[in-house]
Amino acid sequence: MTYALPAGPQPAPRRQLLVGTGVVSAACALLMGGMLSIWLRFREAAPLRESSDGLKQIKDWLPKDLKVAEVLTNVGLVTVGVACIMAQWAAYSSRRNDSRHTSMALAMTLLMGLALLNALVAVYPNMEIVLAEGPYQTMFYAITGTLVALVAAGMAFTLAALFKSSGGRAANTDLMNAHALYWYFLSAAYTAVWFVVFVQK
Amino acid sequence: MTTFDTPAAAPSAASSSGAGALGALVVGIGSWATTTDHKKIGRLFAMTALLMGAASSIIGAFLGFERISAGGYSVLDLDSVVQLSSLYRVVLSFGVALPLMLGIAIAVVPLQIGSKAIAFGRLALFGFWMWFAGLAVCIYSIAANGGPGGGEAKMVDLFLVGLVIAAAGALAATVSLVTTVLTNRAPGMSLARVPMLSWAALTGGVSLLLTLPVVIGTGIYLYVDHHYGRLAFGGNKGVNDWLGWSMTQPQTYVFAAIGVGIVAEVTTVASGRRHPLRAILLVGAGLLTVAAFGGATQVQHALTWTNTSGSDKVKELIPFLIFNGLPLLGALVVLGGCALGLAKGKPRVMAPLVPAVLGLVMVLAGMAGHLIAQFGPAGLAGTVFEEGEFNYVVYGTVLMGIGAIAFWGPKLWGRSLPQSAVFGLGTLGFLGTVLASLPLYVAGFADQPAGAVNGFTYGGPQELWNGLAAVGQAIIAATIVLFVLTAVRAFRTGAPAGDDPWDAQTLEWSVSSPVPADNFASVPAVTSPEPLLDLKPAGREK
Numbered sequence: 214m215t216y217a218l219p220a221g222p223q224p225a226p227r228r229q230l231l232v233g234t235g236v237v238s239a240a241c242a243l244l245m246g247g248m249l250s251i252w253l254r255f256r257e258a259a260p261l262r263e264s265s266d267g268l269k270q271i272k273d274w275l276p277k278d279l280k281v282a283e284v285l286t287n288v289g290l291v292t293v294g295v296a297c298i299m300a301q302w303a304a305y306s307s308r309r310n311d312s313r314h315t316s317m318a319l320a321m322t323l324l325m326g327l328a329l330l331n332a333l334v335a336v337y338p339n340m341e342i343v344l345a346e347g348p349y350q351t352m353f354y355a356i357t358g359t360l361v362a363l364v365a366a367g368m369a370f371t372l373a374a375l376f377k378s379s380g381g382r383a384a385n386t387d388l389m390n391a392h393a394l395y396w397y398f399l400s401a402a403y404t405a406v407w408f409v410v411f412v413q414k
Numbered sequence: 415m416t417t418f419d420t421p422a423a424a425p426s427a428a429s430s431s432g433a434g435a436l437g438a439l440v441v442g443i444g445s446w447a448t449t450t451d452h453k454k455i456g457r458l459f460a461m462t463a464l465l466m467g468a469a470s471s472i473i474g475a476f477l478g479f480e481r482i483s484a485g486g487y488s489v490l491d492l493d494s495v496v497q498l499s500s501l502y503r504v505v506l507s508f509g510v511a512l513p514l515m516l517g518i519a520i521a522v523v524p525l526q527i528g529s530k531a532i533a534f535g536r537l538a539l540f541g542f543w544m545w546f547a548g549l550a551v552c553i554y555s556i557a558a559n560g561g562p563g564g565g566e567a568k569m570v571d572l573f574l575v576g577l578v579i580a581a582a583g584a585l586a587a588t589v590s591l592v593t594t595v596l597t598n599r600a601p602g603m604s605l606a607r608v609p610m611l612s613w614a615a616l617t618g619g620v621s622l623l624l625t626l627p628v629v630i631g632t633g634i635y636l637y638v639d640h641h642y643g644r645l646a647f648g649g650n651k652g653v654n655d656w657l658g659w660s661m662t663q664p665q666t667y668v669f670a671a672i673g674v675g676i677v678a679e680v681t682t683v684a685s686g687r688r689h690p691l692r693a694i695l696l697v698g699a700g701l702l703t704v705a706a707f708g709g710a711t712q713v714q715h716a717l718t719w720t721n722t723s724g725s726d727k728v729k730e731l732i733p734f735l736i737f738n739g740l741p742l743l744g745a746l747v748v749l750g751g752c753a754l755g756l757a758k759g760k761p762r763v764m765a766p767l768v769p770a771v772l773g774l775v776m777v778l779a780g781m782a783g784h785l786i787a788q789f790g791p792a793g794l795a796g797t798v799f800e801e802g803e804f805n806y807v808v809y810g811t812v813l814m815g816i817g818a819i820a821f822w823g824p825k826l827w828g829r830s831l832p833q834s835a836v837f838g839l840g841t842l843g844f845l846g847t848v849l850a851s852l853p854l855y856v857a858g859f860a861d862q863p864a865g866a867v868n869g870f871t872y873g874g875p876q877e878l879w880n881g882l883a884a885v886g887q888a889i890i891a892a893t894i895v896l897f898v899l900t901a902v903r904a905f906r907t908g909a910p911a912g913d914d915p916w917d918a919q920t921l922e923w924s925v926s927s928p929v930p931a932d933n934f935a936s937v938p939a940v941t942s943p944e945p946l947l948d949l950k951p952a953g954r955e956k
Contacts, residue, residue: 216914216949218924221528221601221939229533233593236623240585244627247710251635255646348639348646355638359631 234391238398245402248356249409274349275414282339286411289332293400296325300393307389319375326368333361360406367399450535451931453826456521458542463514464898467812470505471891473498478884480867482877495867500561506808507661508580509549514815515672519591519615522822525922526609528600530933538590544583551576562654570650571641578633585626592619602940609920614675614699621668621706628710629660663784666807667705667741670777673814674699674748677774680766680821681752683918685759688944695751701744708737718790738788742781749774765833769840770817776810776847799858802851809847809890816897824911828928831904843893849886853879919944
């Protein structure tokens with residue numbers, strides 16, 4: 214015997230894309246968090262060696278004559294912050310059903326993403342780190358490479374949102390909020406990598 | 415979200431000619447390969463996992479027979495033993511336990527919560543193919559002397575790539591599943607009213623979200639390091655040191671976590687009443703997933719308790735109990751709650767009860783074993799005791815999966831499995847699991863080393879224990895193969911199941927069997943955790 218349940222009201226929108234993006238961002242946060250914790254573990258366990266002036270014992274972790282690309286990485290930090298503001302602007306404009314500003318904000322986010330990607334990639338020739346010379350070097354490329362991939366994914370998301378917005382679906386607030394959320398995650402991930410890998414080293 | 419489903423192959427198109435039959439076959443395969451119907455995606459995961467389970471237990475049987483004589487009994491040559499041991503562990507964890515539970519949840523959960531589709535259906539399908547491709551790459555690379563400890567550098571690289579892809583695929587499917595439970599519930603279905611399987615899918619899915627990214631991150635590090643210099647992570651030997659945690663306890667509990675929902679669901683239906691302590695079951699399922707923290711932190715949290723002061727002992731005891739004790743407590747709470755539910759109701763004999771409940775008992779035996787093994791003075795570190803725990807947990811998960819397919823199979827395929835066959839195969843699987851695991855516990859106490867098949871000596875009756883374990887593996891393989899054959903036959907030609915064959919309580923049993931592509935003609939309203947039972951005379955009893 215089949216029991217027919219009464220039909221319910223049309224369910225309210227539950228922000229599926231926003232929740233899904235939140236879940237993906239949480240998973241990506243665990244990815245970066247796991248990689249940073251292994252980085253810290255290696256740095257902590259590095260053997261000691263005498264400093265170049267011979268006065269103290271230091272961790273044998275960083276390559277000798279390492280030049281950290283401070284300008285590039287600091288500019289990257291500012292850029293990702295601006296990208297977040299642009300993404301939030303897109304979400305705000307979308308709520309007001311303002312397609313022109315939504316598209317403009319998304320285009321700016323894409324531009325900031327491109328600048329961030331450029332800064333991240335430019336770090337490699339600037340720092341002149343040879344990949345196969347030591348643990349620091351291989352781990353450096355692995356963690357920054359993963360960050361580059363996440364930024365590229367963010368740009369793809371922005372591009373998709375831009376297509377939808379310019380195609381007349383600017384009022385899709387769920388999409389714009391989800392897009393902004395991913396950029397907030399990217400900014401947190403970049404800040405963590407910037408602090409651990411480029412500042413604390 | 416709209417579901418775009420590939421229409422099923424039209425039977426009329428298949429003429430009696432060979433070309434027509436071939437065309438129908440191609441269309442049929444195409445419809446399964448490109449579907450966004452969660453029921454098909456879930457079945458793809460689950461059935462592939464069962465076939466992998468049969469293959470890996472055959473490998474386990476070979477390894478067991480190899481260990482019968484310590485002097486070098488030679489079914490296999492020594493080089494292939496290392497590869498087969500890796501293959502056994504990788505396939506059972508990432509190819510069987512994880513996708514079996516994930517597949518069952520993907521197939522059933524959207525129906526249980528009154529959703530017309532799974533969230534991000536194309537992501538779930540993409541996840542399946544990624545997982546499948548990644549696992550195939552892993553298997554190929556291990557066979558070509560790669561994998562953990564492999565001797566061929568390029569194949570070790572390939573193994574790491576495959577593992578990262580497989581984990582990313584499982585993660586994609588998990589994202590889809592978790593989002594479905596969070597956003598697609600029917601009107602009136604709060605999280606407190608979510609059916610037990612859906613709750614376990616949510617908690618188990620969140621634990622997978624906590625641990626699989628760590629597997630991926632570690633895999634990326636290992637790949638870059640191994641490919642470019644082998645300077646940080648110990649080369650091919652380091653693969654096991656850094657990724658071994660993802661194929662052992664407590665990570666295997668995370669893979670098994672969805673299974674507690676299966677047991678709770680089946681026992682509640684068998685009791686014929688609402689569960690009197692539903693909230694306790696929800697808490698138990700949540701406690702089990704604390705294991706995710708043990709996995710993600712990659713620390714065993716063992717008790718050494720040698721030459722330590724009283725305060726140091728307490729400091730060790732707290733994380734030990736949290737990471738090893740709480741998951742065990744969670745599983746015990748669920749099992750106890752299920753037993754109480756049966757005792758308070760009007761229990762009926764249902765064949766799916768046998769594999770499901772015995773499977774949870776096996777998982778519990780593995781958890782209890784792990785708790786003992788983490789107690790340093792027991793001296794079980796580095797012995798085959800750990801392999802016994804692994805077998806208990808993973809084969810227990812397979813049994814729970816068999817119970818789930820026997821229970822929800824009639825809804826998904828529209829035809830019933832023969833009850834006597836499910837009962838018999840469940841019992842046989844239980845026997846096989848005990849034989850594949852318990853003798854290794856005994857051999858572990860006799861200090862038989864893990865990962866070695868010859869060249870070791872110990873005082874116990876080695877041939878007996880290893881022989882029994884090998885027979886257990888063979889029984890497991892036979893159980894899975896027989897179950898798959900029985901299921902294929904029954905789901906093609908068996909008796910029609912009816913829409914509610916178990917007199918069940920949740921939404922999935924309110925629609926026709928097999929379920930139509932878009933699940934529900936209209937979204938049902940829900941006012942209790944057992945919406946279907948509310949409509950039945952039994953549900954109106956005080």
